[in-house]
Amino acid sequence: MSVRSITENYYKIAAKNALWIVVAVAILFFLSVTACTIGIADLSFSRIAVTYLPYVHNIISAQPLSATEQNVLVMLRLPRVAAAIVAGAGLGVSGTAMQAITGNQMASPFTTGISGAAALGAAMIIVFGSFPVYTQKAAMVAAAFLMAMLCAVLVYGISALKGLKAVTLVLAGIALNYFFSAVNSTMQFIANEEQLPAIIHWTFGSLTGVTWADISVMACFFVLFFPIIYLKAWALNLISANGDNGAAALGVNVIKTRLIVGLGITLITASVVSFTGIIGFVGLVAPHISRILVGGNYRQVIPFSALSGAMLVLVADTVGRNAFSPTTIPVGIMVSYVGVPLFLYLILRERSEQL
Amino acid sequence: MSGLLFSKLNFSYRNRKILNDINFEVKPGDFCVLLGANGAGKSTLIQCTNSLIRPQEGHVLWKGTDTSKLSIKERAKIYGYVPQSTQVSSGLSVMETVLSGRLPFIGYKPGKADIEKTSEIIQTMGLEELAFRPLHHLSGGERQRVLIARALAQEPEVLLLDEPISNLDLRYQYSFMQLLHKIKSEQGITIVAVLHDLNLALDYADQTVLLCGGKVAAQGLPRDVLSEEMIWKVFQIRVERTCIKDRLLIVPKTGR
Numbered sequence: 001m002s003v004r005s006i007t008e009n010y011y012k013i014a015a016k017n018a019l020w021i022v023v024a025v026a027i028l029f030f031l032s033v034t035a036c037t038i039g040i041a042d043l044s045f046s047r048i049a050v051t052y053l054p055y056v057h058n059i060i061s062a063q064p065l066s067a068t069e070q071n072v073l074v075m076l077r078l079p080r081v082a083a084a085i086v087a088g089a090g091l092g093v094s095g096t097a098m099q100a101i102t103g104n105q106m107a108s109p110f111t112t113g114i115s116g117a118a119a120l121g122a123a124m125i126i127v128f129g130s131f132p133v134y135t136q137k138a139a140m141v142a143a144a145f146l147m148a149m150l151c152a153v154l155v156y157g158i159s160a161l162k163g164l165k166a167v168t169l170v171l172a173g174i175a176l177n178y179f180f181s182a183v184n185s186t187m188q189f190i191a192n193e194e195q196l197p198a199i200i201h202w203t204f205g206s207l208t209g210v211t212w213a214d215i216s217v218m219a220c221f222f223v224l225f226f227p228i229i230y231l232k233a234w235a236l237n238l239i240s241a242n243g244d245n246g247a248a249a250l251g252v253n254v255i256k257t258r259l260i261v262g263l264g265i266t267l268i269t270a271s272v273v274s275f276t277g278i279i280g281f282v283g284l285v286a287p288h289i290s291r292i293l294v295g296g297n298y299r300q301v302i303p304f305s306a307l308s309g310a311m312l313v314l315v316a317d318t319v320g321r322n323a324f325s326p327t328t329i330p331v332g333i334m335v336s337y338v339g340v341p342l343f344l345y346l347i348l349r350e351r352s353e354q355l
Numbered sequence: 356m357s358g359l360l361f362s363k364l365n366f367s368y369r370n371r372k373i374l375n376d377i378n379f380e381v382k383p384g385d386f387c388v389l390l391g392a393n394g395a396g397k398s399t400l401i402q403c404t405n406s407l408i409r410p411q412e413g414h415v416l417w418k419g420t421d422t423s424k425l426s427i428k429e430r431a432k433i434y435g436y437v438p439q440s441t442q443v444s445s446g447l448s449v450m451e452t453v454l455s456g457r458l459p460f461i462g463y464k465p466g467k468a469d470i471e472k473t474s475e476i477i478q479t480m481g482l483e484e485l486a487f488r489p490l491h492h493l494s495g496g497e498r499q500r501v502l503i504a505r506a507l508a509q510e511p512e513v514l515l516l517d518e519p520i521s522n523l524d525l526r527y528q529y530s531f532m533q534l535l536h537k538i539k540s541e542q543g544i545t546i547v548a549v550l551h552d553l554n555l556a557l558d559y560a561d562q563t564v565l566l567c568g569g570k571v572a573a574q575g576l577p578r579d580v581l582s583e584e585m586i587w588k589v590f591q592i593r594v595e596r597t598c599i600k601d602r603l604l605i606v607p608k609t610g611r
Binding site: 001002003004007009010013234235237240245246250252253295296297 | 407436458471475
């Protein structure tokens with residue numbers, strides 16, 4: 001094979017991977033539109049199209065949405081879909097980045113104990129806060145976010161005492177997660193009969209009641225830190241594959257990369273968790289699904305895990321709010337029911353292909 | 356012009372002296388082999404060279420520059436490093452792995468020149484047929500060649516190899532040593548390699564440094580350094596030097 005044909009093959013594979021991303025974006029768009037149309041209120045695609053797209057009423061004969069139905073679409077369905085996309089994308093990217101900086105494929109955005117700390121923050125407001133009802137939610141979000149940040153500072157600080165090695169990062173995270181979970185359990189122990197269900201319900205992870213303002217905060221953190229993490233893709237390739245020394249020998253400043261990417265993971269995850277509660281599994285499984293589909297290069301895995309995370313949460317939430325309608329099952333629960341069979345199928349398919 | 360100079364290098368780990376006053380120089384373009392018993396400090400010395408380990412005292416100078424004071428990227432342009440283990444937990448393809456050696460030269464995205472350079476190295480190393488296979492599907496010998504190719508993609512002035520042939524069978528050991536000889540001759544790259552095979556050192560090295568207990572026990576031309584007495588002193592094994600078809604060989608006296 002000549003130098004030219006090797007180069008051409010490389011570009012062909014790069015183009016194929018880019019096509020995968022475009023296909024995934026198209027599928028996500030299709031799922032989003034579908035999710036908007038599914039629910040108790042009859043908001044079919046044709047009715048939405050007739051209402052919002054010009055000239056479509058000449059082609060399709062459907063009744064436009066009433067003012068109430070438009071409110072349902074804009075104030076309930078769309079924010080829920082947008083929240084699922086932003087939360088799923090954020091957790092997917094954060095999981096991928098965490099697995100890269102720790103070189104551990106069992107890591108997730110919650111490896112550094114953020115989820116336990118955020119849950120504690122919310123529980124503290126529920127048990128000790130005496131806020132008026134209309135500020136209760138904002139107080140819980142702020143407390144969850146601050147506790148998550150405090151936890152991350154402690155984990156990275158403790159790990160920094162030992163040179164910010166991957167293993168100390170993971171171990172300090174596990175230790176602090178247990179600590180915050182213990183304090184959270186203490187909160188549940190001392191909570192009264194009204195407070196206890198609220199604390200437990202927060203940990204389920206739900207998109208109910210998420211507003212456009214909440215979504216814009218989550219989206220700001222995602223839009224700010226996704227490019228920063230993506231720009232470190234080559235460094236993450238080397239750290240995860242070769243360890244600290246191997247990466248440093250190839251010109252990677254491992255500690256700086258771990259700090260910058262760690263900050264991005266922390267802020268994206270903390271912002272998501274503070275508004276939605278704990279949505280587990282996505283951050284663990286989205287990177288694996290992406291690796292199975294597009295290979296191990298983080299330049300592909302990072303954007304693809306954002307898309308696969310978004311799809312997973314969107315599908316889980318749509319199933320969760322419709323499967324036992326009018327009861328809504330929290331997305332934090334549904335995501336495992338939807339994700340586990342898919343993940344197992346992909347693992348088995350990959351293994352049988354390797355045989 | 357001075358080459359790779361090790362000056363008064365000392366390194367201790369948990370009060371144990373690993374490197375003790377290391378002083379020697381490798382000329383530019385030379386192939387230097389580090390020999391010594393297990394635990395003599397060979398791998399530590401290799402990692403002190405490109406500052407993966409920071410010595411408590413002393414310096415490593417390349418052409419008069421203390422490379423520990425350079426940035427990580429600048430250092431990666433001077434030293435290419437191939438570690439002892441070829442186990443790489445990566446889903447990257449061979450092409451992507453070799454391309455990652457270009458990291459010191461690129462920002463966030465490899466350019467056309469980087470990709471062409473990588474393709475050239477893949478062809479030089481005879482890896483064309485493996486170029487788009489995942490690295491973890493390759494045998495130990497093939498991975499070894501890929502990691503050398505990645506180090507060459509760094510366009511290094513010095514190649515540091517830590518036991519590069521320990522996982523290879525006899526055929527691959529010799530073809531690998533031929534490859535290193537070719538790289539040295541054609542590209543003028545200085546090579547410092549840790550080896551255990553004394554006969555390969557005799558065949559290929561321009562210079563041998565024998566380490567014993569963290570100290571330089573002897574240094575110089577392989578045929579001068581690897582005397583029967585010195586091998587007994589360092590390895591505690593009796594050997595016999597013999598010549599077969601004008602080729603000097605070291606044969607252990609122990610055996611059945």
